Ligand code: ATP
């Protein structure tokens with residue numbers, strides 16, 4: 001790299017402005033420090049799309065304004081090259097961010113050779129290998145910003161309600177819900193497990209502080225590739241003394257509505273970049289339906305409709321539709337390929353069509369995945385036996401019928417954790433609740449009113465084959481002033497996945513950890 005005169009840089013850096021602040025500098029001459037995120041040229045013109053992390057903006061270099069030398073200099077600029085741009089800020093609603101910089105001069109920091117990620121389509125595995133660079137792309141930028149804002153909104157929501165944030169240990173000596181998904185580590189010669197839920201500790205701190213929430217990393221060895229399981233994810237776990245199941249559901253609803261509304265009001269630009277359908281945000285004011293597990297099963301099996309929609313019939317229609325779309329896309333590809341092969345097409349048009357073909361091929365891949373999935377979903381729904389846990393595909397089938405989140409409560413005790421409070425009217429059921437996100441996303445929240453009775457808990461711990469000695473301290477909570485209480489766990493990345501409408505959870509965290517991936 002070229003030698004840089006430090007004093008000069010710090011001087012310009014001091015006077016430089018962030019793209020997010022351009023609106024405060026309308027009609028002023030400024031310096032923007034940025035990377036090139038796109039570059040086009042016209043006759044005697046260069047259009048440089050700049051990004052500096054805080055936003056994107058268009059800048060224009062006109063040969064008549066800057067002269068030969070600077071214009072020549074600009075020719076070397078490639079994708080992701082870094083530079084300083086000097087010019088005047090003008091309002092222009094047609095441009096990204098609403099402002100344009102009319103360039104007077106540039107100061108190149110680094111010219112980049114062969115930036116691996118172009119503005120064309122890339123395969124997902126390639127992008128995952130280049131995750132450290134992929135994060136710079138517009139979509140990823142939007143997702144990460146939403147992630148940050150949601151974190152802020154979560155803290156704001158709970159703090160304003162008087163909840164105390166408490167942290168729970170990451171090394172734990174015992175498994176809270178079975179050992180199959182635990183990561184074992186060596187803790188001074190003893191086995192210790194990475195936490196897969198802070199809940200039991202959350203119950204203890206709630207008995208000390210009334211209303212608490214945790215926000216910490218969670219580890220689960222999920223040895224299969226699904227779209228919604230990470231090995232390392234973040235969970236928010238509120239726990240409230242003197243709350244019952246209904247109050248718990250009220251809180252879940254208020255909380256989720258608050259987050260969704262906050263993003264809708266403050267992060268519209270990011271949602272636009274993601275081309276997020278906004279129906280969800282428009283519907284979030286509606287009451288979230290609360291249905292029992294038994295009713296959820298009826299809906300799944302097509303024995304009960306939702307707003308006039310039948311689960312099984314909807315799936316069957318979708319399959320027909322997907323098949324038709326695949327044929328349509330293939331036809332489009334054939335036509336474009338034939339047009340290119342016929343010759344006489346300009347280079348720009350060829351590139352445009354080639355890129356369109358790549359986009360279509362990716363779309364077909366997604367459609368073909370649906371074509372494979374739908375028959376499996378149908379099979380699973382039709383054969384579902386009452387008393388089983390809802391699988392990911394079952395949740396998808398149910399929630400595609402809803403336009404708001406839906407809460408499923410009153411679960412068979414055998415498929416839920418030992419600490420859930422029994423239903424007094426029917427002891428085969430427990431007071432658990434899952435909140436399923438609409439549009440097919442499925443479970444985002446799992447919660448329950450907790451068992452308060454010491455002896456019943458002991459019985460349940462035995463029935464679940466859990467080591468009693470590991471729960472001595474937990475049982476103390478039922479001996480020394482037991483009170484009704486409830487809480488829930490919300491999967492942070494699941495929430496982001498839903499809000500941003502990405503089809504795979506790996507895009508919701510900067511450096512995802514999931515089965516088969518530990519780098520970068
Ligand atoms: P699932 O059935 O989808 O695996 P779960 O029943 O294991 O979920 P809980 O133990 O209730 O989930 O955990 C609470 C929340 O944590 C879930 O509602 C979900 O949002 C999130 N969650 C659970 N497992 C994962 C994972 N592997 N990756 C990301 N989020 C997860």
Ligand code: MN
Nearest residue numbers: 181220222229
């Ligand atoms: Mn799970």
